[in-house]
Amino acid sequence: MNIAVYPGSFDPLTNGHLDILKRAASLFDYVIVGVLINNNKKCLFSPEERVDMINETIQDLENVRVMHFNGLLVDFCDKVGAKAIIRGLRAVSDYEYEVQMFAANYQLNSNVETVFLMSQLKYSYLSSSAVKEIAFYNGNISEMVPPIIEEQIKKRINK
Ligand code: ADP
Secondary structure: OOEEEEEEOOOOOOHHHHHHHHHHHHHOOEEEEEEEOOOOOOOOOOHHHHHHHHHHHOOOOOOEEEEEEOOOHHHHHHHHOOOEEEEEEOOOHHHHHHHHHHHHHHHHOOOOEEEEEEOOHHHOOOOHHHHHHHHHOOOOOOOOOOHHHHHHHHHHHOO
């Protein structure tokens, strides 16, 4: 079985993430969304909340599972039996960071390949941080995130 991991912070999941996820799900038997537990990064949602929100959003994607993880990504891949890491590429600015990540992961475990999917143009300037900032100032984020996520962001920000 061909299993891929799509790792990230997903704080929160955007329509750009979802597009990459759907495309990856059409290429692999199984895709596991790996929500990174990163204690150094100040997040709007806890890892558990992010997992729940993604789960609610992807109910129609039968071959996708969502888990959180900490530690090395390649170790998580081994644990779940994944041979591929999915990463989305937006503008050129993503490239440098992604090359570094690829090089480190490949050196750690060359049995795990990184597969890059290009963002659709309409999502190429969409990021979780932009969504949070726009929402914070009461801007319209309905075109940027799935409805379930929009609801949760508004609840959290208006607390
Ligand atoms: P990370 O902290 O690992 O960068 P993110 O949640 O920001 O986590 O992103 C996870 C992955 O999704 C990365 O590969 C990132 O490049 C990709 N990604 C983020 N936003 C988009 C988008 N709008 N279109 C396509 N890919 C995206």
